[in-house]
Amino acid sequence: MEGAVIEFHLDGRSGVSPYLQIVQQVRHALRLGLLDEGDRLPTVKEVVARLAINPNTVLKAYRELEHEGLVAARPGVGTFVTRTLADASLAAHAPLRQELRRWLSRARRAGLDDESIEALFMTTFRTAAREDIA
Amino acid sequence: MSAVLRARHLGKRYKQRWALSDCTFEVPAGHVTGLVGPNGAGKSTLLNLAAGMLTPTSGTIEVCGGVPGDGPAQLAKVGFVAQDTPVYASLTVADHLRLGARLNPGWDDALARRRIERLGLDPDQRAGRLSGGQRAQLALTLGIAKRPELLILDEPVAALDPLARREFLQDLMEAVAEHGLSVILSSHLVADLERVCDHLVVLVASQVRLAGALDELLATHHRLSGPRRDVATLPADQEVISASHTDRQTTLVVRTEAPILDPAWTVSGLTLEDLVLAYLARPAGAGSAGRPALTVLR
Structure with a gap:
């Protein structure tokens, strides 16, 4: 499987909740053209193993992005970008x-x-x- | 919501002292729950009760649908890593895995070996010669490879340096994502809890002061500051958690489901640390019995 294109990071001092930071980082990458249609986001396991955060935080962020129509989850495969914001x-x-x-x-x-x-x-x-x- | 732990009027007395008294709360399944409180608040007592290492003096506690420590089936459901992540100093790493395999019916040997290899631990090394971080990782390996429904960890990262702490929490979260196990862990390090937990229980002076989903707790607590004001004049749905006054100014932490509409206040959010500190500093008996509830007449 192809690797994920972006990595997330957390700013503990920003006062923004971790789930929102992930949402914002994806939107940001979409806006800047860093993420494109068809790109795979890191899996939940990859994100938590890197950032040491709660898996539900990542799931919540991905659900929100899905709700906005930016990504789609393909069960067993991963979460993929469906729309870009760099228009x-x-x-x-x-x-x-x-x-x-x-x-x-x-x-x-x-x-x-x-x-x-x-x-x-x-x-x-x-x-x-x-x-x-x- | 299915609960992985249910306590009803739970109490534990050591001789004359109640280490835990009248605790009623639930911990939801499939979540990572942080247990915070000052030293001596009863955190370890609560965790030992949940693991079945202690029995309650009063009330009941139910874990994974059964009585803690009640027979092999119950023991297999719950993993417990006690304070300071204890291991057998004279046994080797490989001995620990053999012991784990013999004592746990659901033992996942492949998982245990994979982890030991990835951590770079020498199977022939005696556990007593491992570093603090390695010892904690060995204890975590045993806890995860047991494949419990609930993993209880008492101050697992307190003695670790920042790097070992991060690695430990990374591996713990990876196990949660992979196996969907529920976790209850106690810690003083609120910044760590903020990352890894999505549920919180605050224990102060042998009683549960606050329990709930982290998101909701942060969304319903606010810091208000404004011109000096008597807290008795606040709307009835705003519960005052902490209040401080100067001659001219009042600063409050309040809990409310409703938005703060009074324009006199400057409203800001709280970090988890602020929230926990507000409850730790709150005098005993405050809250429900504190200010008489006002009703709005229409």
């Missing part, structure tokens, strides 16, 4: 990054330090997310 949005990254850079230099000129910039971004981000839901 049109990848092309939009560059112009967005440029705008963000311009915004950052404006913020600095206005006298904001790193912490203030981060706080401003996060509160705006959260408020906008909340308004989108409402």
Whole structure:
């Protein structure tokens, strides 16, 4: 059997639950084109033997990815990528990054330090997310 | 939910002292359950009761559907690695495997040999000359190769260096993934528990203070901070686990199923360590008998 394409790692200080970290790492790899359709994710046994984490954590992450339609489990064979996220949005990254850079230099000129910039971004981000839901 | 362990009003007394009293809780099958609590809280007593090494003074305990230690069939279902992962110092690694094969009806010899080989242990080495990490791995090998339904481990990694600890937990999790066995392990190292456990039991001063699925416990506990406030004015569904006040500020850890709506609070999540510490520091008798429950009149 072909080996898995990616390996997971855990950040114990991130405050993000291990299962969500795995979900995010798969999504991230899909977005960056690191994972492609047909690629096999590491088996549950491979992940737990490497990270020393609870198997149910991995199962939960894989179920969530399956629910999102990103992967599909083939019993006895493994879990495979069914859809990639590196589509049109990848092309939009560059112009967005440029705008963000311009915004950052404006913020600095206005006298904001790193912490203030981060706080401003996060509160705006959260408020906008909340308004989108409402 | 099928339970691998059921305790009802379980108690154990040593002479005058109750090491465990009135414990009622369940541990679900197919999970890895972490048992935490300060020294002397009764963790080892509880694990020894579950393994059948001790008998209860009061109440009942049921493990894998039977009475702990009750006959060969029950003994075969439960693996027990006692504190400090004991092995027979004068016996060789190979002797341990032979002993395991003779004493356990469900012994998986191929699995035991594979593990010993992978660990790089010399079969002719006396167990007394193994390093702490190797000794723990030998004890784990015996526990896994027995092919129990439930594996109980009392502080298995406490004496190990970080690398040996990680390797031990990797192998334990691999066995859980491969054989679907249930595990109960006690540990002081909450960071390890956070990785390997999906269920938690907190034992303080001989009583179970908290038991439940890790995800749910983390989702239902919140840290609130805001302007100073009397905790008696909180909504009835918010159980206060810990509270500290300055002249102007109040910081709380509360447990609630409902979202926190009061805009006066800054709400943040808790790490497992914060959660455990909040319960360890909580005075005895707090909780259900603490604040009188308020009812909302509509």
